[in-house]
Amino acid sequence: MTHLELRRKFLEFWKQAPRNHVEIPGSSLVPQNDPSVLFTTAGMHPLVPYLLGQPHPEGKRLVDVQKCLRTDDINEVGDAIHHTFFEMLGNWSLGDYFKEDAIKWSYEFLIKVLRLDPKRLYVACFAGDADASRDDFSAKVWESLGIPKDRIKFLGKKDNWWGPAGETGPCGPDTEMHYVLANGELSEIWNNVFMEYNKTADGKFEKLAQQNVDTGMGLERTLAVVNGLDDDYLTELWQPAIKKIGELSGKKYEENLKPFRIIADHVRAAVFAAADGVTPSNKQQGYTLRRLIRRSVVQAKQLGFDPVRLSEIAITFIKIMVPVYPELSSHQQEILAAIAEEIQRFQKTLDKGLGLVGKIDPFDLYQTYGFPIEITEEIYKEKKLAFGKKSFEEKLRSHQELSRTAAAGMFAGGLADHSEQVTKYHTATHLLQAALRQVLGDHVRQEGSNLTAERLRFDFSHPAKLTADEIAKVEKLVNDWIDKDLPQKKETMTYQEAISSRAMAFFKERYPEKVTVYSFGNVSREICGGPHVEHTKVLGRFKIIKEEAVAAGIRRLYAQLS
Ligand code: SER
Numbered sequence: 174m175t176h177l178e179l180r181r182k183f184l185e186f187w188k189q190a191p192r193n194h195v196e197i198p199g200s201s202l203v204p205q206n207d208p209s210v211l212f213t214t215a216g217m218h219p220l221v222p223y224l225l226g227q228p229h230p231e232g233k234r235l236v237d238v239q240k241c242l243r244t245d246d247i248n249e250v251g252d253a254i255h256h257t258f259f260e261m262l263g264n265w266s267l268g269d270y271f272k273e274d275a276i277k278w279s280y281e282f283l284i285k286v287l288r289l290d291p292k293r294l295y296v297a298c299f300a301g302d303a304d305a306s307r308d309d310f311s312a313k314v315w316e317s318l319g320i321p322k323d324r325i326k327f328l329g330k331k332d333n334w335w336g337p338a339g340e341t342g343p344c345g346p347d348t349e350m351h352y353v354l355a356n357g358e359l360s361e362i363w364n365n366v367f368m369e370y371n372k373t374a375d376g377k378f379e380k381l382a383q384q385n386v387d388t389g390m391g392l393e394r395t396l397a398v399v400n401g402l403d404d405d406y407l408t409e410l411w412q413p414a415i416k417k418i419g420e421l422s423g424k425k426y427e428e429n430l431k432p433f434r435i436i437a438d439h440v441r442a443a444v445f446a447a448a449d450g451v452t453p454s455n456k457q458q459g460y461t462l463r464r465l466i467r468r469s470v471v472q473a474k475q476l477g478f479d480p481v482r483l484s485e486i487a488i489t490f491i492k493i494m495v496p497v498y499p500e501l502s503s504h505q506q507e508i509l510a511a512i513a514e515e516i517q518r519f520q521k522t523l524d525k526g527l528g529l530v531g532k533i534d535p536f537d538l539y540q541t542y543g544f545p546i547e548i549t550e551e552i553y554k555e556k557k558l559a560f561g562k563k564s565f566e567e568k569l570r571s572h573q574e575l576s577r578t579a580a581a582g583m584f585a586g587g588l589a590d591h592s593e594q595v596t597k598y599h600t601a602t603h604l605l606q607a608a609l610r611q612v613l614g615d616h617v618r619q620e621g622s623n624l625t626a627e628r629l630r631f632d633f634s635h636p637a638k639l640t641a642d643e644i645a646k647v648e649k650l651v652n653d654w655i656d657k658d659l660p661q662k663k664e665t666m667t668y669q670e671a672i673s674s675r676a677m678a679f680f681k682e683r684y685p686e687k688v689t690v691y692s693f694g695n696v697s698r699e700i701c702g703g704p705h706v707e708h709t710k711v712l713g714r715f716k717i718i719k720e721e722a723v724a725a726g727i728r729r730l731y732a733q734l735s
Contacts, residue, residue, distance in 0.1 A: 216263030258442035268383030299346030354403035659694035
């Protein structure tokens with residue numbers, strides 16, 4: 174069975190009467206309105222408001238295929254069934270059918286549609302605890318379908334409870350379906366979660382007003398199982414990549430399972446993250462992408478091929494997945510560029526860092542040079558040096574603690590701190606945006622900004638590299654406005670009033686009902702949290718020091734005040 178057939182069979186099954194589900198499109202890997210998690214980690218994630226009771230425009234029965242990315246078990250990647258990026262086939266009842274129908278239909282799909290062997294099916298149900306009772310009901314339904322008692326296990330919260338996806342939200346006991354592979358091992362292929370609880374901020378589980386069903390079936394594992402394979406990487410989803418890695422390295426998959434699988438997994442995840450607009454960086458989603466690419470580079474080096482050629486592996490994934498995700502083809506250039514640039518950057522780091530291994534503290538290698546801990550460890554072993562993993566881990570922990578504190582204190586407008594210098598740079602950013610719009614046109618919009626006490630960085634939409642003449646014009650305008658000593662004006666109004674009064678808004682942000690608008694003379698007017706200087710003269714001289722591309726259609730400027 175091909176992956177396209179499996180998708181179609183799943184969607185059709187749930188859409189048919191008497192199930193009558195409506196197919197909805199999957200969401201982006203980067204959650205649109207939820208800053209509490211970096212990536213979409215499950216099919217239910219975009220549906221949280223509806224599981225909590227808000228009516229869904231498509232009704233109470235939904236089905237889809239959702240791209241997911243999870244990094245919590247990144248260290249398990251390398252075995253036959255774990256992946257960072259994967260797809261989840263899912264169906265939902267939003268306060269409609271519950272345990273009995275969910276389990277009967279799941280069984281019907283596995284046995285009648287996929288024609289799996291019922292004798293190889295094991296199931297697990299919730300054992301019960303102080304928060305929720307033992308799920309004897311689900312076990313009885315399984316028994317009524319012919320699953321003998323000795324293939325029904327009862328397990329506790331750790332294994333048979335799912336959610337919430339973040340700290341709070343819908344969750345509940347689940348029943349899991351496991352299938353015996355050809356090699357005798359069990360693979361979990363499907364999970365039916367009976368989401369009738371809401372975990373609150375104080376850690377309590379309260380009953381929701383409605384009883385939901387949330388199911389998730391791993392596409393990669395299920396495809397392996399229906400094709401009688403005990404290794405996901407042997408399916409058509411991965412084989413072109415595995416063959417390519419074999420060609421590039423001259424090595425055999427069977428003799429190098431772990432590195433082949435890590436490279437394939439991470440490159441595929443990188444392709445999908447980049448396709449959804451993530452670019453490698455030191456922060457948030459960008460940092461995950463960076464790690465995925467860097468870890469594949471390390472594995473490529475260890476297998477003995479030039480990491481630059483990882484993009485050929487990326488192309489194999491684009492080819493196999495493009496019928497499902499056409500954006501892979503329309504964004505192919507950006508995806509490959511993001512990966513290629515990060516490989517280059519990392520190779521420079523590696524060259525610099527290699528000479529320093531053994532000379533400076535491993536934590537500084539990691540922190541200052543972005544040197545992967547795996548490599549440092551490896552070289553220490555080769556050189557028979559004592560690595561001191563404990564001390565490294567302690568330093569890492571206290572560093573993470575510090576960055577968390579810094580992030581929590583971060584100002585919404587992209588400010589690192591509120592010092593006088595940073596306030597000046599913040600005001601300069603407003604003048605810069607106004608100047609860019611005068612010189613380049615009204616299509617210019619802020620895409621991001623980052624300020625330190627030494628410089629400002631400003632990303633904006635514009636299709637081409639700026640010419641020297643354009644840069645000079647922008648600089649001159651900003652300096653003229655500074656010389657005019659424009660006064661700052663601060664007003665509070667509703668978001669609608671602000672937009673009608675032609676204030677610029679940074680549309681990537683969600684605004685509260687009441688907003689502040691900062692104006693400087695009549696050259697700049699923006700919705701913004703501040704703070705800003707009172708008069709522009711204090712900014713001194715403004716100079717653009719660097720211009721570059723960030724992504725297709727997005728340019729980045731660095732500028733300094735003196
Ligand atoms: N949310 C559950 C899971 O991720 C079932 O969809 O396994």
